[in-house]
Amino acid sequence: MLSKRGVDIQNATKVTDIGFAKCLADPYNAESNPNGIINAGTSENTISCDIVAEKLSQVEPLFNKDVDILRYHDYTGLTSFKNTLCTFLTKHAKAHKQLDQNNLVVLNGCGSCLAALSLVLSDPGDEWLTMTPYSPVVKESVEGIPLTDIFYGDLCSQTSGENGKPFQLTVDMLEDALGQATQKDINIRGLFLINPHNPLGDIYSKQLLMDCLHFAKRHGLHVIVDEIYMLSVFDEEAEFTSVLSLEDLPDPDRTHFTWSFSKDFSISGLRCGVIYSWNKEILSAVAGVAYWFALPTVVQVTLNSMLCDEEWVAQTYLPTNRKRLRNAHEIMSKGLTRLGIPHLARSAGLYIWADFRKNFCLLQTGLINTKVATGVYEAEMEMFYELIDAGVYITPGQGFYCKEPGWFRIVFALPRDVQDQVLHRIGTVIEMKRKKSMKPKEIMCNSLLTK
Template identity: 40%
Template sequence: MSHQSDTLHKPCGQTKGQGLRNQSPHPQVMELILHLRQTIEDYITQLETRHLQQDREPEKQGHSQATREQEAILVHLMCQVISLLYSGATSSLELQLPLHSLDIRGDVGGGQLAQSPREPDQLSHQLSDSEAAFTNYDLSNHGIAISALYHSTFRDFMAYQRDKYQEEKNPSGFINLGINENKLCVDLMTERLSRSDMNYIDDDLLQYSDWKGHAFLRKELARFFTHYSKAPAQLDPENVVVLNGCCSLFSVLTMVLFNPGEAILAPTPFYPGFTFASRLYSKVELICVHLDSEVTEAATCHFQLTVGKLEKALLDARLEGKKVKGLVLINPNNPLGDIYSRDTLNEYLEFAKRYNLHVIIDEIYMGTVFDESIPFHSVLSMESLPDPKKTHVIWGTSKGFGISGFRFGALYTTNKDLVSAVGAFGFLHGISGITQHKMCRLLQDREWIDNVYVPTNRSRLQEAHRFITNQLKALGIPFLNRGSGLYVWMNLKKYLDPCTFEEELLLYRRFLDHKLLLSPGKAYMCKEPGWFRLTFSDKPLHLKVAMQLFSRALVEQKQYLVEKQRKDALSE
């Protein structure tokens, strides 16, 4: 994607928001194009699955290769067509919505990020960029799919990087309440990382380390987990592996635990960064366990995960011939903010043991619980696990400590074979020795963590959450109030007419017109349109300006709905 300037332009004579609705064929055309694009993605996934099955049958391999070459050309041509159609349909819009949303945490997720407008002098160059994404015949089928996924995902993040809001330097830039970063304690972290004990270098730090991570860091992590996860006994440093982020760990885990074509249960709404990570190396399928917003006798809270729903999803998948071999859980949950109780966690783990499933539990949001009345229970705090050799915990410093740029993630598992297999990927996904030293010193400073950072971080999270939720209440917008995480999961269904994912996309674009980035529910595989995630862990000034933009966009959306209803009534 190309950017010809530091700011985004509007087509001549167009005022904010006009590009969204004044192009009469736009909603219908966009709906068809989005449907076509999703169909093509599903087709590519089906091809990959079929090829994996053919690769395991030697007698079919010769025929398979010729078929692949023809299919690669077909996919390439379809992708070109959809790129051209999509570019043309959105050429008069300020921004367009990409196919995927990633919380950049290794991290990619939450917020959909903006693309540049399609002005006449930019269009041909941008089309050539789109074409280039699909015309590289040197790539394998999987390479073509990953390249397309990359272009549809990260180009928008780069657009945001080039046009960030700054109070004095760039007041018209984007405010990003979609990407999930904790920016509330940058001052504290900057001061701590600037102290003299951080500035240490020796020979060992400048050489290759154990691929699992330096022994001194793994030892400190075992102590850290023992203390803050409230483990019943001292944890073993030999069960720790360090890589550059939780998404790297998840991607590696899917590859070394599961065979290509096998599946993992993923309760949705679900962090989309793991969806991306699961397709990079392993081509493992994520089976959505769709949760409902409605409260019933069986589900006593919104989007409640039960063993019954897990079991139904697993059995339905098996009836379709899929091999379900794992379950992934995020606790506290992203994007819902749910904190699983100890009993509930045990039920999930017992279910997994019953069906011989590996369980990957992401506890990266452990340090974001700001409601002290809600206890957090780490899996590592349990006296005994139903199947310890198949229970694997990942954690990182991006969320609780707000240092996503460190690119740090840690795995704890008692499965020694898994430690060796994941540790081997330190050869590709390791962290520099100097960064490992700084991380070790940070985790060792319990006095600073307990007496300075944790209480300040909790207080600022509470204040930011209070501000955002008061704003939402004033606007009459329902939301989940969970007491953890850096975000609020809110219901904007009343601003959709009809309540469809196409209308959700257009509302998302309405926010983009106002230079505000949020995360639409579709990106989290939410089965109900109208839900959005809003990240509140930002500076007070940014939140204030963002909510002004948010309110203006909703006022504009209301006006549009009134006018639409009037026209519909007249047409009847």
């Protein structure tokens, strides 16, 4: 018999779980299973795995070399690996001074890093502030073991001002969301920032990042800046500012950085995440729970060997990966344009935020009432399943808690032939919808609007 919490966990099926499970059950393979489901919904970089696999294959056999790796070690990470990581992050995050390995913790994935920080920074029932749409991993990480939750405000696709852009974050929006939480007597412990953003692909300017950090300081909030896509900025003209590079942090004791190998190094299966914090008390508390999130020593030794080859990292892997991402993004963006699907063309990440709303009845309009929203969310899920039936999984916006039904995230970090299949299968579903007569569609729209 499950506990109440066990029942809640068992019943907490998310749309991302559904899509991923269907891909695992019937995976696409051009030769052995060409009618299988293509996974363009899970944020993985599959176009640079070959470079990393070749490099890791050159690592000397570990167990013939050092039996010490079979023993217990510091659960926050091997000292040698932490030193290597500090050298790596100092260089590639353009830190203003050499990072200190005593401020760094290694855990088994970025989700574990978020969970560990939430666990030591908040009590059950507390909530963390962020803005929708946002990565569901954030909510999953703070809900599970820490028993906290997310309080969010909503970004919208409508632009305002001469330089406005869809889903643009402002500090005024954060202030409004925090004010709403205060009115509801919700204790907000901190702010989550995802930079570069998932699913939007936005890169926060230095000014916006500093404004958000000042906002958090004014209200005594911790800030966790997740930079898991830090090295997946593929536009050569784009400027990325890591929180590690800021010399004048408004509140260093409440500012924390997370990163992982998963996205930037195409190795999500090795589960290695990093926390960097300037607060010794918090680091001590994280060390106290690291036993449950520890990374196997063999993985640390393997990744340490890879990172120690600084020439390979800087001259081979990173520039090649960025070029491949840039080309893959261009292919997907042009393909979506040919299909008549508007989308945000951004400079970072592994995905494109695409607007399928014209395939529903509320083209370019806001939500009028809850019944309308519910009906269009149902239409969004209907299209999700139609795409699955056509052999492609892309993630609907409700998987990212987006308030506007009709947006989907499409992962473009796929080989060219697989991208072609993704676009073909999406186009098949759109064509099927276009062939439906206009009169029934108009009737459906009017029905939704008058209920």
